[in-house]
Amino acid sequence: MSDQLLTIGQRVKRHRAERGMSQVELAEGVCSPQTVSLLETDKHTPSADILRCLAEKLEIPLHEMMRNRESELEVKLQVEVLKIYTEQKAYDQALELIAEIDLRDYLPEHDKTQVNLLRAECWMRTKRVQEALDLLVQLKDQLEAERVWDDQFMASFYNKLGNAYYFEANPIFAHLNYLRALELSKKHPESQLQVAEISFNLGTVCSWLGFYHDANEYLSDALEVFDRISDTKRLAYTYFTFGVLHKNLNEFEKAESYLQKALALYRSHNLVDMSHLVRQQFAKSILAGQDANRAILELLDCVREFKNSGDSRRVIQTYAHIASLYIEENRLDDAVKCLVAGVEIAETASMKNDPMYGYLNQVYAKFFLRDQKFEYAIEYSLQAAELYVSSGLLRESADCWQICAEAHRKLGRTEQAFAMFEKVANTLRRAQENINVEDRRFLH
Template identity: 25%
Template sequence: MDEPADIGRRVQRLRKERGLTQRQLASPAYTPAYVSTLESGKVRASETALRFFAERLGTSFEELVTGRPARLATELRLGLTDAQRALAEGAADDAAVRYRRLLTDAENLDLAPERAEALLGLGDCALETGELDDARRHFEAAEELMAEQPLPRRARAIRGRAIAHLLTGELRYACYLLESTIDELGTSGLADPEALVLLYAAVIGPYIDMGAHARAAHAAELALALTPQVSDPALVAGMHRQVARTFLAEGRIDDADASLAKAQSIYRQLRLRTDLAHCHWMRGYVHAQNGELDGAERELRTARDMLAAKRAALYTAQVEVELADVLRRLGRFDEAAVLVSALLELDDRHGAVHAGGAHRLLGLIAEERGEPEAAEEHYVQALALLERSGASGDLADLCRLLGDLLRRGGRTEAALDAYRTGLGHRAAPGTTTLGPPPSAPPYRQR
């Protein structure tokens, strides 16, 4: 709301444009003297009074107190909806162009909520295209704009920031952001179901990557319990997609496939192509875990083609790691090596975990080709990439592979060192790098 003097001048201008006297404007609820005081800027009128005068002057309350035509804000919100739809359909570059234009408009109109929404959209676009530094900056700026808002309103910005850190391999910090927010929601009495489901679904991935399977399963259990209180179908679908990961970790292949089927059905109805591609990706992984390699290849190629067509570079690279592993298991070593070699260009800012996965695969391929020295080099490089991430499960697996390779080569002491290192990563899953789990926030079941 503008200062009283600005509002007063606006009231006076609109009154004269409409040919009204102060008495006519004031009648029947106020006095001409009050209108005179208002127009001179000597009184800060109440919202009730300003809404009365706005109606008498034939304008909106928003335009009267800010000077901005209400239609501009409405058009801006419609533009944000269109940009969100473009992103959901996988057109991240087009959506980013729209969000940037809308951000400028929102800044010019001084509309903080719309500025925050545009920044959140830009953050999501940057995640899709793999520009993780940009994603973090956008989410941080959105969170700063919403600093005075209740925590549930800020949950999406915090979740986006955590995902950006996760994708750069900073698993511990991603867990810290999500866990501390969940705890704060509980202690503040703001245990909003949709915010909690968003955060629980986001924390499942880093938990599993860090070997904290019990903690991931507990987060999935809490998210499922809250589902009846969630009205956003896309959020429910995302939750089912992440819960499938906990089923996979527990060896419950059929449950994982059923959970993914629920997510896919919702994504198809909503026409969310990028999210649908992620479901194909995970179903490919499910098939691979179940030994159904031909089905896995089909699903993963579908996911890769859908993501590549939308220029989702980072996610495409992640799918290609999975696809290369399936090709290796099918004995198609040359195809796998060509596919995975391109992923070695990923750096610490754009997917160290996945570059580490690429080196691991190249090490396996080298072993199967009878090239132990090349295999050892790739395993060591993979370890170096993953050590800072805290991905305990991946690190333990690499240490085992390296130890087996060294033992077969007669280097027993070096093999023992590798095994001991691996055991250190697996000694207490979920407790070696994380503090106490977040408390389950209180909520009412319906």
């Protein structure tokens, strides 16, 4: 019989038989053998958690076990299966199941809210960020008006809304929602993992915004929990984020130590994409200061890997890193090739409003400054600064105005250069004031 025609129970039975397992062996540590028997004879469908555990023992994804049979489940079980699909990053299958659930004549309000949150999560992870954000903002108004959800649920919601803003490259609003999520989650000491996850997100966005003191504290809190519960995947990403943080602080020995720890854990879990991300960070942050040519070769290899995985954002970023190194080495012909390649990808991927495109323009401005094409250096530095400002990235915008000021100075425009240098100083002062405001939250 075609697998498409098999029931869920028949699929379980087939996979079990193919692996030479008895019902008792499959049930061990999961449920009773009777539950497996009732499932295989289509007399009972157990909980979503039991189905997930059985799929894991059979070494197949849950969606492979369920394929095209989700519509036969009760709505409560459909929603639970949907949660598991999302946790397992099976976003396409999750969206298909959401379409099935949407066809239901009646869905309780509680379940409808859960489905919409999971819909937003899937959209975020499948590059439909604006749709996800619109849905979550609409839900925010509804949830705050109803006031029927507990603190842990609302903490989870604000964390998800923070993620949507983060993916939309809006770190200011991401930061505000993460703060709200952390405040609510800390009311329940038993939810340590939730607190750690939100603390990690806060640490990441604080590092992006230049709030380095806060970033260090939030990441340290997350690291302590992930280490204590031996969550090695989250631990690896926290090591990586600490590496980036210490690089930004010019503490290169600490940065290298954290990045090497992250790389070792990613390789032990065979997380190839993340290991390439660590290699990229190590090459541009550490290796570039030791051997620029080796760093360039390593980054070119990262470009190939990011292209293979379809990560356009990382490809653009890495091309900009390489171009920056070429500029430092005065290899301007090689630099411009990388910049042109980055722009082509950004335009194809419609990323002209992404801060990563701002970084590309910033490196272009550095290129024109070195090539003594000062008008172009001014044009590109201002474009980059404008994009950074709209994303709340003050330090990065100050770096761009510094290039603009230097270009004006080279052209003999003393007044314009002075005005730009003054803008740099004011912007850095504002960035420091933001950090000081953040620090006040720790006063009793």
